Amino acid sequence: xxxxxxxxxxxxxxxxxxxxxxxxxxxxxxxxxxxxxxxxxxxxxxxxxxxxxxxxxxxxxxxxxxxxxxxxxxxxxxxxxxxxxxxxxxxxxxxxxxxxxxxxxxxxxxxxxxxxxxxxxxxxxxxxxxxxxxxxxxxxxxxxxxxxxxxxxxxxxxxxxxxxxxxxxxxxxxxxxxxxxxxxxxxxxxxxxxxxxxxxxxxxxxxxxxxxxxxxxxxxxxxxxxxxxxxxxxxxxxxxxxxxxxxxxxxxxxxxxxxxxxxxxxxxxxxxxxxxxxxxxxxxxxx
Amino acid sequence: xxxxxxxxxxxxxxxxxxxxxxxxxxxxxxxxxxxxxxxxxxxxxxxxxxxxxxxxxxxxxxxxxxxxxxxxxxxxxxxxxxxxxxxxxxxxxxxxxxxxxxxxxxxxxxxxxxxxxxxxxxxxxxxxxxxxxxxxxxxxxxxxxxxxxxxxxxxxxxxxxxxxxxxxxxxxxxxxxxxxxxxxxxxxxxxxxxxxxxxxxxxxxxxxxxxxxxxxxxxxxxxxxxxxxxxxxxxxxxxxxxxxxxxxxxxxxxxxxxxxxxxxxxxxxxxxxxxxxxxxxxxxxxx
Numbered sequence: 001x002x003x004x005x006x007x008x009x010x011x012x013x014x015x016x017x018x019x020x021x022x023x024x025x026x027x028x029x030x031x032x033x034x035x036x037x038x039x040x041x042x043x044x045x046x047x048x049x050x051x052x053x054x055x056x057x058x059x060x061x062x063x064x065x066x067x068x069x070x071x072x073x074x075x076x077x078x079x080x081x082x083x084x085x086x087x088x089x090x091x092x093x094x095x096x097x098x099x100x101x102x103x104x105x106x107x108x109x110x111x112x113x114x115x116x117x118x119x120x121x122x123x124x125x126x127x128x129x130x131x132x133x134x135x136x137x138x139x140x141x142x143x144x145x146x147x148x149x150x151x152x153x154x155x156x157x158x159x160x161x162x163x164x165x166x167x168x169x170x171x172x173x174x175x176x177x178x179x180x181x182x183x184x185x186x187x188x189x190x191x192x193x194x195x196x197x198x199x200x201x202x203x204x205x206x207x208x209x210x211x212x213x214x215x216x217x218x219x220x221x222x223x224x225x226x227x228x229x230x231x232x233x234x235x236x237x238x239x240x241x242x243x244x245x246x247x248x249x250x251x252x253x254x255x256x257x258x259x260x261x262x263x264x265x266x267x268x269x270x271x272x273x274x275x276x277x278x279x280x281x282x283x284x285x286x287x
Numbered sequence: 288x289x290x291x292x293x294x295x296x297x298x299x300x301x302x303x304x305x306x307x308x309x310x311x312x313x314x315x316x317x318x319x320x321x322x323x324x325x326x327x328x329x330x331x332x333x334x335x336x337x338x339x340x341x342x343x344x345x346x347x348x349x350x351x352x353x354x355x356x357x358x359x360x361x362x363x364x365x366x367x368x369x370x371x372x373x374x375x376x377x378x379x380x381x382x383x384x385x386x387x388x389x390x391x392x393x394x395x396x397x398x399x400x401x402x403x404x405x406x407x408x409x410x411x412x413x414x415x416x417x418x419x420x421x422x423x424x425x426x427x428x429x430x431x432x433x434x435x436x437x438x439x440x441x442x443x444x445x446x447x448x449x450x451x452x453x454x455x456x457x458x459x460x461x462x463x464x465x466x467x468x469x470x471x472x473x474x475x476x477x478x479x480x481x482x483x484x485x486x487x488x489x490x491x492x493x494x495x496x497x498x499x500x501x502x503x504x505x506x507x508x509x510x511x512x513x514x515x516x517x518x519x520x521x522x523x524x525x526x527x528x529x530x531x532x533x534x535x536x537x538x539x540x541x542x543x544x545x546x547x548x549x550x551x552x553x554x555x556x557x558x559x560x561x562x563x564x565x566x567x568x569x570x571x572x573x574x
Contacts, residue, residue, distance in 0.1 A: 009461060023308075102458075110406045113425065113459035119397045138400065139460075146461040171389075172400035173426075174296060174433040 002085040003055070003092045005077075009100075009147050012054070012093050016149055024051035028150035030141060033057040033094070034074035034195035035083050038185040042154040043087045045182050054148045055084050057094040062107050062114075063136030074198055093148070100143065115139045115173075117165040121257060125161050125248055126272060126281065137162055138169050150177050158184045158192055160270050160283045164257050184283070186212065192282045199278040207241035207275050214239040214249075215284045218269055222286050227263040240273070247272040247279070254285055289372040290342070290379045296387075296434050299341070299380050303436055311338035315437035317428060320344040320381070321361040321482035322370050325472040329441040330374045332469050341435045342371050344381040349394050349401075350423030361485055380435070387430065402426045402460075404452040408544060412448045413559060413568065416534055424449055425456050437464050445471045445479055447557050447570045451544050471570070473499065479569045486565040494528035494562050501526040501536075502571045505556055509573050514550040527560070534559040534566070541572055 006012050019026055027050030029042045035057075046053045057080050064070035077094055084092045097107070105111040115138040121127070122134045145153065155163050167179050185193045190212035191205075200208055214236040221235055229251040236249060252259055254266040263286055270283035293299050306313055314337030316329045322344075333340040344367050351357035364381055371379045384394070392398040402425040408414070409421045432440065442450050454466050472480045477499035478492075487495055501523040508519055516538040523536060539546055541553040550573055557570035 013463070021310075109403065112405055113456045114403045115460070116396065116401045116403050118399055118401075143459075143461045146463060149463065169400045172430075173402070174430045176300070176433060176436065 001088070003081065003089045005081055005092045005094060007093075007095055007099060009095065012091060012147055015091060016147075019052050020149065025152070026050055026148065026150045027053045028144060028148045028153045029053065029055045029089075030144050030153065030155070031055060031057055031080075032059045032073065032195065033080045034076050034198070035080045036185075036193045036195060038156055038158065038193040040083060040087060041185050042156060042182050043084065043089055045180065046152065046154050047088055049152055049180070050150075052091075053089045054091040054093055054150070055080075055089045056144050056148070057092060058100065058140065058144075060100075060136060060140040061097050062101070062112075062139060063133050065130055065132065068130070069196075069199075072199075074195055093144075100140070109135075112139075115142045115169065117169060118172075121161070121165050121168060125250055125270060127161065129247055129272070134162070134165050138165060141166055142169070142173075142175075145175060145177060152178050152180050154180045154182055156184065157181050157285075158194070158281065158283065160268055190216065192280075194280060196278055196280060200275065204243070204275045204278065207243045208280060210239055210241040210244065211271060211273060211280060211282050215269060215271060215282060219284055219286060222263055229261055229263060232263070232269075236271075243275060245274040247274060288375070290368065290376045292368055292379045292381060294380075294382055294386060296382065299378060299434055302378060303434075306339050307436065312439070313337055313435065313437045314340045315431060315435045315440045316340065316342045316376075317431050317440065317442070318342060318344055318367075319346045319360065319482065320367045321363050321485070322367045323472075323480045323482065325443055325445065325480040327370060327374060328472050329443060329469050330371065330376055332467065333439065333441050334375050336439055336467070337437075339378075340376045341378040341380055341437070342367075342376045343431050343435070344379060345387065345427065345431075347387075347423060347427040348384050349388070349399075349426060350420050352417055352419065355417070356483070356486075359486075361482055380431075387427070396422075399426075402429045402456065404456060405459075408448070408452050408455060412535055412537060412557060414448065416559070421449070421452050425452060428453055429456070429460075429462075432462060432464060439465050439467050441467045441469055443471065444468050444572070445481070445568065445570065447555055477503065479567075481567060483565055483567060487562065491530070491562045491565065494530045495567060497526055497528040497531060498558060498560055498567060498569050502556060502558060502569060506571055506573060509550055516548050516550060519550070519556075523558075530562060532561040534561060 027046035029046050031039050059073050081092050114135050116135050117138050127134050163181050191208055217239050218232045218236050249271045252268045254268045265287055267286045272281045314333035316333050318326050346360050348357055368379050401422050403422050404425050414421050450468055478496055504526050505519045505523050536558045539555045541555045552574055554573045559568045
C-alpha cells in the first residue's frame with residue numbers, strides 16, 4: 001500500500017485524531033528528506049513497533065545558520081515518497097516553511113515561540129559551531145510531536161547531541177512519548193550514511209573514510225585496555241586524512257552527557273570535521 | 288463530590304489516560320493557588336464546558352525573579368482544595384518544585400529546557416520589568432499542558448500579556464487545545480482581584496482603588512469620543528493616588544498586540560504599578 005503525501009498540518013491532525021480514536025500506536029520518523037538506508041532503518045523500526053507510521057520530510061529553515069547549506073540541502077521528495085511506500089509508511093508529511101511557521105513572520109525569536117534546550121547541552125560540540133541550531137531543532141521537533149502526537153519517535157544515533165537534547169526536552173517538558181534511538185548505518189567501507197555525503201567529490205569521499213577509521217582505532221585501543229582519552233585522542237587524530245579539518249573529537253558519558261577523561265562503560269566518542277565545504281559528523285559508543 | 292488532591296505527575300497522567308479512553312472533554316485551570324473569586328470564575332467556566340476539570344496549584348519558582356515574592360507568595364492549599372471541592376473540580380494538582388523540575392538541577396536555562404516566547408511579546412510591559420518571567424510561565428504552562436492534555440485551558444484576562452503569550456505559544460507550537468480567556472473579576476469597589484492584594488495594608492488598599500478608577504476614567508473618555516492615547520494617558524495618571532508608582536500604562540491592539548496611538552475597537556489598556564512593595568496589574572478592553 002502506498003503512503004499518503006500530506007502538505008497541510010490540519011490534514012495530518014485529522015488523520016491522527018481518527019487513529020487515536022481507534023486506539024492505534026503511532027510512530028513518527030522526523031527527517032529532512034534525502035532519505036538513505038539510515039532513514040530506512042528508522043522507518044523499519046517504527047513499522048515493527050507501531051500500528052501507523054508518519055515520516056515527516058521538512059528541511060527546517062530555523063535550524064540552519066545564515067552561512068549554512070539550507071538552500072543547497074538535497075530535496076528529493078519523489079524518491080523519498082517512493083521509499084516510504086516501499087517500507088509501508090502510512091503518511092509522508094511534507095509541509096512548506098510557510099505551513100509550519102506562518103506567513104509574514106520573521107523566522108527568528110523576535111516573532112516566534114522557541115523551545116530552547118539547556119545551555120549545558122548546547123554550548124558544546126555541534127552547538128558551539130552552529131549557534132541557534134538546537135533551538136531550531138527542539139522547536140520543530142516539538143511542533144512535529146504536537147501535530148503527530150506519536151507514542152514513539154525514532155531518531156538516529158548519528159546525531160548524538162540531538163538525541164541527548166530531544167530526550168532531555170521530552171523529560172523536562174513532560175511530553176507524552178518515548179524516544180527510540182537507532183544505531184548508525186554505515187557504507188560497507190565504514191562511512192556513516194548522511195544526506196550530506198552527496199556533497200563530497202570523489203577525492204573528498206576518500207578522505208571522509210578516515211573519519212570512521214579514526215573512531216574504529218579508538219574502539220580497538222579501548223578494547224585493548226587504553227582508557228586515557230588524551231592517548232585515544234592523539235591516536236585517532238593521527239588516522240585522519242590531512243585534508244580534513246577537525247572541529248571536535250569529544251568523549252562524553254552516554255547517560256549524563258558529561259565530558260570524561262577516562263573511558264568507562266557507555267562513553268560516547270563523537271567527532272565533527274570539515275572536508276572542503278562539507279561538514280560531517282560521526283560517533284561510536286564505547287561499551 | 289470532592290476533588291482528588293494529587294501531588295505526583297504520574298498519578299495525574301494515569302487519570303488523564305483513563306479520561307481520554309472514555310473520550311471525556313478535559314479542562315485545565317492553571318493557578319498559583321491562593322484562590323479567589325477570579326479563579327472561581329475560571330473553574331465555573333471550565334465546569335460549564337468540560338466533562339472533567341483539573342485545577343493546578345503551583346507557585347512556579349522559575350517565573351519569579353531573584354528579588355521577587357516567591358517565598359512570601361501566599362500558600363493556602365487547604366482553602367484552595369475546599370473551594371475546588373465546592374465548585375466541582377475533579378483533580379487538584381499540587382506538585383512540589385522537585386516533582387516539577389527534578390532534583391539536583393539548577394532551576395535555570397543552564398540545566399533545563401525552556402519554552403521562550405517571542406521577544407516582541409516579552410520585551411515590553413510586565414516582561415520588561417520581570418526578565419525571564421514569561422519564559423518561566425510559558426515553560427510551566429507547556430509542562431502542565433503535557434501532563435493534563437486538556438481540550439481547553441482557562442486563563443484570566445487580568446494577566447493580559449500572559450494571555451497573549453500563551454495563545455501565541457499554542458499557535459506557534461501547534462498545541463492541541465483551545466485557550467479560553469475569562470473576564471477580570473473585581474471587588475464591588477472596582478479593585479481587580481489578585482492573590483497579591485493580601486499584601487496591601489489598609490492605607491495601600493485605599494490607594495490601590497485608584498488603579499481601576501484610572502482605567503474607568505479612560506473608558507469614560509473613550510465612550511465620549513476621545514481616542515488620542517496621549518490625552519487618555521494624562522487623564523488616567525491624574526486619577527492615580529500619589530503613593531502609587533507607575534510602571535507602565537499602555538494601549539495595545541487586543542488582536543495583534545501592537546501599540547496604538549489612536550484607540551480603535553478592541554484596544555487593551557493595561558497598567559502596572561507599585562504600591563509600597565506590592566506590584567499590581569489591571570486592564571480594560573475598550574470595544
